[in-house]
Amino acid sequence: MTRPAALVAPVAPAVAPLAIAVVVLVATSTAALAAQIDLSLNLLHNGAVASNGGSWELVAKADGGAANFGLMSLSVPLRGVNTTIASGLPSGTVNGDDSAGFGLFSNTPTGSGRLITAAQTPVMPDPDSRVFFGVGTVENGTPAPRATLAGLINSPWATGDTFGDSDWDVAVTVATGTFAAGADPRFGLASLFDAFVFDDMNSVPSFSSDTIFSTLIRTNISGSIANGDYNENGFVDAADFTVWRDAMGTGVAPGTSADGTGDGMIDDDDYDLWVANFGLEIPAPSLATSSSSSLAVPEPGTAWLTGLAVGAIGLLLREKRAPRAALAPACVRR
Numbered sequence: 001m002t003r004p005a006a007l008v009a010p011v012a013p014a015v016a017p018l019a020i021a022v023v024v025l026v027a028t029s030t031a032a033l034a035a036q037i038d039l040s041l042n043l044l045h046n047g048a049v050a051s052n053g054g055s056w057e058l059v060a061k062a063d064g065g066a067a068n069f070g071l072m073s074l075s076v077p078l079r080g081v082n083t084t085i086a087s088g089l090p091s092g093t094v095n096g097d098d099s100a101g102f103g104l105f106s107n108t109p110t111g112s113g114r115l116i117t118a119a120q121t122p123v124m125p126d127p128d129s130r131v132f133f134g135v136g137t138v139e140n141g142t143p144a145p146r147a148t149l150a151g152l153i154n155s156p157w158a159t160g161d162t163f164g165d166s167d168w169d170v171a172v173t174v175a176t177g178t179f180a181a182g183a184d185p186r187f188g189l190a191s192l193f194d195a196f197v198f199d200d201m202n203s204v205p206s207f208s209s210d211t212i213f214s215t216l217i218r219t220n221i222s223g224s225i226a227n228g229d230y231n232e233n234g235f236v237d238a239a240d241f242t243v244w245r246d247a248m249g250t251g252v253a254p255g256t257s258a259d260g261t262g263d264g265m266i267d268d269d270d271y272d273l274w275v276a277n278f279g280l281e282i283p284a285p286s287l288a289t290s291s292s293s294s295l296a297v298p299e300p301g302t303a304w305l306t307g308l309a310v311g312a313i314g315l316l317l318r319e320k321r322a323p324r325a326a327l328a329p330a331c332v333r334r
Contacts, residue, residue, distance in 0.1 A: 035197045036063040036212050037136070039076060040171065042162050043185055043219040049255035049262045050221045053181040056081060057088070057162065058116065059171040062136040062197055069198035070134040073104075073119035074174060077188025079112055081179050088173030089118055090135060092143065092152045094128040100149070101132040107175075113188045116175050119196075133198055139169045163218055187215045224282045228274035230258040236280040244271055 038061050045054040058078070062071055091101030103121035107114055120132060131143035135157060142156045143149055154173070161168035179185045195211045228236040230243035244258040247266040254264045260273040 035199075035210065036214060037061070037071070037074070037195050037197070038063060038171070038214045038216070039174075039187070040168060040216045040218055041078070041185060041187060043179070043217065043221075044162070045219065045221055047253045047255035047262070048220050048225065050219075050226070051181060051262070052254065053179055053183065055176065055178050056185055057176045058174045059161075059168060060136050060174050061158075061168065061171040069137070069200065070132075071120075071136040071172070072196040072198050073117075073194075075115065075117045075192065075194035076174065077110060077113060077115050077192035078185065079114075079188050080183040080185040081114060081177050083107075083109075083114065085114060085116060085175050085177040087118065088154055088157075088176055090132055090141075090143070090152070090154045090157045090172070092131070092155070093150050094131065094146060094148045095126065096148070096150075098126070098129070100129050101143075101153075102135075105175075110188065110192065115188070115192055118174060136172050137170055141170075141172065163220075186217060225255055225258075225260055226262065227280055227282055228260050228270075228277040229280070229282050230260070230270075230274070234282050236274060236277045236282070240274055241271075244274055 040059050042057045042059065043054065044056065046052040058076060060071060060074060060076075085107040087102065087105040089102035089105065091099070091103055094100045099121045101120055102118050104117070104119040106117045108117070109115075120135075128146045128148050131146050131149055133144065134141055139158050140156050140160075141158045143152065157172040158170050161171065193213050195213070197211060224232040224234070228240055230240040233239070240258070244266065247258045248271075250257075250266050251264055252259050252266060255262045258266050258270050258274075260270045263269070
């Protein structure tokens, strides 16, 4: 396309949502709902180009009801992610070598992806084991002071939201990993979600599994550069022409500067893209449209808490809850 001598504003096209947030509500108990756990899968595409691979982080926060004292355990299925996954949850030791915090973390395959499971391993009835109460409820969370606490990992937690949304400042990073180019990371089967939250801070704390999940997918793909908004101010206008002109002929990281086509080169194709979209207003990622649905799930098994059933968590289950048929050692619900 031949560049015009004078700037001519084409007709602005209709605006299409560029970043999609998906909300799924999953009930994990048929009893009255006691707490809500909000999950956000944050996708960071390399170069902010949708077709590129990148990294992801799963963050969680607990809202209301019995969740005032934070997350005790969590099971979350993911699809479209690479197999290597790292924990971001806080842990440490008390009384020399007793585990405290999220001492259990596993990443196992499912038929359609990966199942992340994590749980705290409090030492009962030692109150020092309560140093990690409040995970997912406290901004810039730090362990409660205990003289015997040592070996801190991932503390403080909840150090601020990746996308600058203050609603997520109390969220703890559950896990991190990567995804391949062309992958479509998302949450997995509703039946695989499971969780417990603390509902008091007694020496032998009680907890509840009466929980609903709210899931959200957020991404760094704002759509601005990919639509000709080269100065990323939310509008495709004359100022973006200046950015393109000044960068013309240079190589850049794909999807940055005025590389609207994402090929790593500022050229005439990027100019043509700007002309085609002149006048377009780009919605910010935080204002992306969302869709929601509600899924009822049968009473979940707690078998994924295995390893804990022999010892502290088993003690809690026996003392604080009626036996559950699904509580069995050495298996993971799939």
